[in-house]
Amino acid sequence: MDISLIIGWVLGIILIINGIGTAKLGNFIDVPSIIIVVGGTAAALIASFPFRVMVQIPKHIKIMLSPKKYDAEKVIDILVEMAKTARKKGLLVLEEQANGIKDPFLKQSIMLIVDAMDAEKIREMLESEVSAMMERHDEDVSMYEKGTSIAPAFGMIGTLVGLVNMLKSMNMDGDGASSLGQDMSVALITTFYGSVMANLLFGPMAKKLRIRNNEELLYKQIIIEGVLSIQAGDNPKYLEEKLLSYLSQKQQSKIQKKKGTGEGSSEAAS
8 A cells, every 4th residue: 555645635734733732723613714715716616527437536536546557577577477378389389378467458458469469550550559548547547636626716716705704804893893804804814724725635646646647657558568469470589678768867776676686696696
């Protein structure tokens, strides 16, 4: 489980409370302000996005909190082994291996080269699927990115409401003076709520989903290049180097070091 999002939220709340001071925490709890900012932001998001996107929020949270699902290093190893098998026994042998693969995209990609489809058609088909995936993900992420702008906007609306009420009751005699503090608190606290929601809630959620999207995109790009290289009969060593180039230098060094250690241990054992 990836708890970095939860840690960030909890740490942010603790730091804010510490800055406010527990004795004065009650000054920052205002029901009308909460209704304006939280209710207004929710209403604007509902008006902006279809329900099919809104109902995905629990799924999005699960994705954010789940550990890294797409292991680029593992899929490179799988593709390299398949390349070795294909060079020795032919592409048709890969069908049996593909049937044991759980990842639908990898399985589909392998079956396409087993069926001897044209390389350009395979690339076009797989890249179209990835493009459709990107569009769906962009729509999902845009909801949270929209929240980062809507929440402060409703904070400003609350500020205007508080200021208008304050000016309307500016008479310092009688009830006017008693409501001045309440109106002023609504004016200021709504901006505070909007800023917190934008920067501590919606912003991190959008960024986390972007990271998960990029992980899946890299994973599928590696698969596309890998299966096309297998179909072309590329040397497995060349294929491995080609696919590793998609990773960062740090990841490449780590993998090469691990492989070197493994080979050294095998030689020592023999």
